[in-house]
Amino acid sequence: MKRKNIAIVTGASSGMGKEFVLQLPDYCTKIDEIWVIARREDRLNALAKKSHVKLVPIIMDLQNNKDYDKLKEKLKSEKINIRFLINSAGFGVHGYFEEQKENEVFGMVDLNCSALTKITHLCLPYMGTNARIINMASSAAFFPQKRFAVYAASKSYVLSFSRALNVETKDRKVYVTAVCPGPVDTEFFKKDNCDINKTFYKRIVMAKPEKVVSLALRDSAQKKELSIYGSMMNAFYMTTKLIPHRILLFITKFFL
Ligand SMILES: NC(=O)c1ccc[n+]([C@@H]2O[C@H](COP(=O)([O-])OP(=O)(O)OC[C@H]3O[C@@H](n4cnc5c(N)ncnc54)[C@H](OP(=O)(O)O)[C@@H]3O)[C@@H](O)[C@H]2O)c1
Numbered sequence: 001m002k003r004k005n006i007a008i009v010t011g012a013s014s015g016m017g018k019e020f021v022l023q024l025p026d027y028c029t030k031i032d033e034i035w036v037i038a039r040r041e042d043r044l045n046a047l048a049k050k051s052h053v054k055l056v057p058i059i060m061d062l063q064n065n066k067d068y069d070k071l072k073e074k075l076k077s078e079k080i081n082i083r084f085l086i087n088s089a090g091f092g093v094h095g096y097f098e099e100q101k102e103n104e105v106f107g108m109v110d111l112n113c114s115a116l117t118k119i120t121h122l123c124l125p126y127m128g129t130n131a132r133i134i135n136m137a138s139s140a141a142f143f144p145q146k147r148f149a150v151y152a153a154s155k156s157y158v159l160s161f162s163r164a165l166n167v168e169t170k171d172r173k174v175y176v177t178a179v180c181p182g183p184v185d186t187e188f189f190k191k192d193n194c195d196i197n198k199t200f201y202k203r204i205v206m207a208k209p210e211k212v213v214s215l216a217l218r219d220s221a222q223k224k225e226l227s228i229y230g231s232m233m234n235a236f237y238m239t240t241k242l243i244p245h246r247i248l249l250f251i252t253k254f255f256l
Pocket of ligand 1: 010011012013014016038040041060061062063087088089090111136137139180182183184187188189
């Protein structure tokens with residue numbers, strides 16, 4: 001039997017994960033199935049109705065170790081070739097570290113860092129020549145941030161891990177892209193209760209998920225290690241390269 005070409009997308013039930021599922025078939029016509037991972041089954045089923053490619057919902061809480069057995073078994077039992085792995089599941093909570101709840105703090109580390117690493121480790125053996133990994137980092141990865149300390153640190157992990165992995169897997173032609181957008185208009189901010197929703201800042205920097213995802217897929221096709229949407233975020237990236245972080249931390253003390 002011929003191996004099936006598949007894509008795996010975590011965080012597929014909303015925001016950018018969902019958008020990746022919808023746009024992927026336009027960028028890669030050779031995909032037979034997309035395995036979509038999230039906790040909300042109703043959302044994944046609704047997405048399956050919209051997709052032009054067969055979707056296979058895998059209901060998993062990526063913060064629960066036991067749930068990984070499902071995916072492990074499925075990977076072992078089917079003849080597959082993973083052409084795309086997209087790690088989009090993640091969340092962020094603003095606030096002073098000391099005031100944050102334990103489940104928020106460790107949840108961000110578990111989901112943004114551990115889950116992404118576990119899924120990548122599980123899937124990599126099934127990825128062949130020309131496969132792609134797209135990891136959702138964030139512009140928060142560029143430098144430490146007051147009142148977003150754990151989230152920014154978790155995304156720095158994703159960025160650093162993705163760049164190193166990209167070098168490690170280059171010889172076998174598996175290419176890794178870290179996606180680092182600024183604020184994107186998804187459910188992310190609704191959960192966080194962040195006041196960005198009311199600000200002028202939102203209106204000028206908030207990006208549309210379709211555009212961030214479309215650029216990420218184009219950058220991944222071009223084997224770029226970084227995908228940064230928008231001129232403001234590209235300028236922000238350069239600033240964090242040129243100005244010492246202790247100075248940036250001092251400046252942002254006044255408005256973050
Ligand atoms: N929005 C932004 O401004 C922004 C900016 C930069 C980077 N990012 C990053 O981009 C990625 C996607 O964010 P988004 O904006 O699309 O957010 P979103 O709309 O809130 O989507 C988050 C996704 O993660 C899934 N998820 C959350 N906890 C999970 C768990 N324990 N197990 C399995 N799945 C889980 C959710 O599905 P279920 O709830 O159904 O499980 C959902 O599909 C995240 O990694 C985020 O950190 C976002």
